[in-house]
Amino acid sequence: MTTAHNSTQLQAVDIAIVGGAMAGATLALGLAKLSTTLSRPLRIALIEAHVADNQHPGFDARSIAIAHGSIFELSRLGIWSKLKHLGTPIENIHVSDRGHFGMTELNAKPLGLDALGQVVELAKVGSVLFDELAKSSVQVYCPAKVTDLQAQQDGHLLLLDDGSQLHCQLLVAADGAHSVVRQHLGQTTEHVDFQQTAIVANVVCSAPHHNWAYERFTQTGPLALLPMQNMAASTQLKEPSAQLTSSAKGLSRYSLVWALPPTQADDLKNADKSEFLAALQHAFGHRAGRFVDVGQRVSYPLTLSYMPRPIYHRCVFVGNAAQTLHPIAGQGFNLGLRDVVGLLDVIAQAFTQQGEVDVGSSALVHQYLAARQHDRDSTLRNIEFLVRGFSNQYWPLVAGRNIGLRLLSWLPPLKRPVAQTAMGWR
Ligand SMILES: Cc1cc2nc3c(=O)[nH]c(=O)nc-3n(C[C@H](O)[C@H](O)[C@H](O)COP(=O)(O)OP(=O)(O)OC[C@H]3O[C@@H](n4cnc5c(N)ncnc54)[C@H](O)[C@@H]3O)c2cc1C
Numbered sequence: 001m002t003t004a005h006n007s008t009q010l011q012a013v014d015i016a017i018v019g020g021a022m023a024g025a026t027l028a029l030g031l032a033k034l035s036t037t038l039s040r041p042l043r044i045a046l047i048e049a050h051v052a053d054n055q056h057p058g059f060d061a062r063s064i065a066i067a068h069g070s071i072f073e074l075s076r077l078g079i080w081s082k083l084k085h086l087g088t089p090i091e092n093i094h095v096s097d098r099g100h101f102g103m104t105e106l107n108a109k110p111l112g113l114d115a116l117g118q119v120v121e122l123a124k125v126g127s128v129l130f131d132e133l134a135k136s137s138v139q140v141y142c143p144a145k146v147t148d149l150q151a152q153q154d155g156h157l158l159l160l161d162d163g164s165q166l167h168c169q170l171l172v173a174a175d176g177a178h179s180v181v182r183q184h185l186g187q188t189t190e191h192v193d194f195q196q197t198a199i200v201a202n203v204v205c206s207a208p209h210h211n212w213a214y215e216r217f218t219q220t221g222p223l224a225l226l227p228m229q230n231m232a233a234s235t236q237l238k239e240p241s242a243q244l245t246s247s248a249k250g251l252s253r254y255s256l257v258w259a260l261p262p263t264q265a266d267d268l269k270n271a272d273k274s275e276f277l278a279a280l281q282h283a284f285g286h287r288a289g290r291f292v293d294v295g296q297r298v299s300y301p302l303t304l305s306y307m308p309r310p311i312y313h314r315c316v317f318v319g320n321a322a323q324t325l326h327p328i329a330g331q332g333f334n335l336g337l338r339d340v341v342g343l344l345d346v347i348a349q350a351f352t353q354q355g356e357v358d359v360g361s362s363a364l365v366h367q368y369l370a371a372r373q374h375d376r377d378s379t380l381r382n383i384e385f386l387v388r389g390f391s392n393q394y395w396p397l398v399a400g401r402n403i404g405l406r407l408l409s410w411l412p413p414l415k416r417p418v419a420q421t422a423m424g425w426r
Pocket of ligand 1: 019021023024048057058063065066146174175176177179198200318319327332334335336
């Protein structure tokens with residue numbers, strides 16, 4: 001690994017990845033592993049603006065659910081074995097519609113699985129991924145920011161804020177929703193504003209979670225609870241509330257994502273603890289027990305934005321730089337990881353077909369576009385449908401979604417395709 005440079009010397013690499021959070025870091029590790037199997041090693045650079053600490057925008061205090069299909073891919077990339085100890089398995093998911101009759105369950109056992117997915121805390125994942133990068137062949141520029149870039153016929157020239165310059169054949173933008181690469185290249189996104197804000201916090205409940213996750217559609221927006229490791233098992237967590245421990249017998253920790261209209265989210269974010277817990281209890285009910293504590297509340301505006309064509313001359317976009325999803329279905333990183341795997345597959349294939357490979361060639365970039373199109377289009381369509389369908393109180397829609405949820409619980413074979421989508425199987 002190379003850390004922040006202070007030289008104006010031009011470094012030539014095959015692939016430069018801008019952004020080293022979930023998508024960029026997993027891609028860099030995947031490329032380093034792939035490189036050992038190719039006819040020539042790849043020169044890979046990763047440029048990340050922030051060191052992994054609790055101010056990191058991509059490895060912050062959030063927990064995310066990684067679907068079963070993504071665990072399979074991370075295992076194939078040799079990454080999951082390093083993260084496994086951080087995971088809390090989701091064995092069952094309970095889905096319900098507040099105030100209506102519709103509810104259903106998705107269960108791992110009938111599908112022959114140990115878990116439908118795993119919950120991980122991003123801050124901890126970030127430090128493991130950066131430890132692995134330090135042992136790899138990837139040249140890591142961190143903390144360093146790309147401040148300018150020039151598209152050239154044979155690649156891109158990148159200028160970093162520490163004065164370093166890099167030339168790459170292929171530029172990968174993994175720099176998130178407000179991608180600087182996208183702005184420099186004059187590319188735009190389609191944008192849907194759902195007029196919702198998510199409150200994200202860790203909460204403690206009075207009952208053990210037994211590895212259940214919950215998704216509850218309320219009148220104001222969806223509310224999700226993901227089971228977490230208790231504090232005893234999770235000693236490294238930079239937990240905002242000192243009292244937020246669940247090591248006492250019978251308590252459990254969940255990661256809460258609660259989508260609300262922006263003004264209501266603002267009020268609840270700033271409400272005192274008891275008022276917040278009472279509102280949460282009212283919205284969610286008592287299925288998980290009594291909410292007894294909440295940590296720091298953080299809010300995220302909820303939008304869906306995506307690039308219709310996530311490519312440019314010698315450049316591909318992955319993860320949130322290509323599309324930023326509403327967290328309703330917990331698919332953001334899962335879809336981003338499929339971008340990463342799609343790109344790795346296209347590069348591996350190019351090396352099996354030709355002797356001399358230009359990893360930034362127009363053919364390779366277009367193969368990536370074709371490989372990702374169907375999955376991206378259908379995932380984006382499904383999520384917009386879910387958000388609009390379940391945030392709406394128009395009675396035919398309410399009746400339709402409740403009948404849909406009931407049908408899923410009465411006719412278990414129908415659950416398989418739903419579960420497969422939730423688990424990220426394509
Ligand atoms: C509340 C919430 C809950 C979620 N829950 C889930 C879930 O359960 N399951 C799931 O799969 N997904 C979930 N997601 C989505 C998931 O968190 C994101 O899709 C994923 O973390 C995005 O990773 P990324 O690497 O693509 O982008 P980002 O995390 O945005 O990272 C971009 C990186 O680029 C760096 N960067 C930016 N500009 C520059 C520059 N000029 N130079 C160098 N570096 C730069 C930034 O520092 C940052 O580290 C959730 C999201 C939210 C908001």
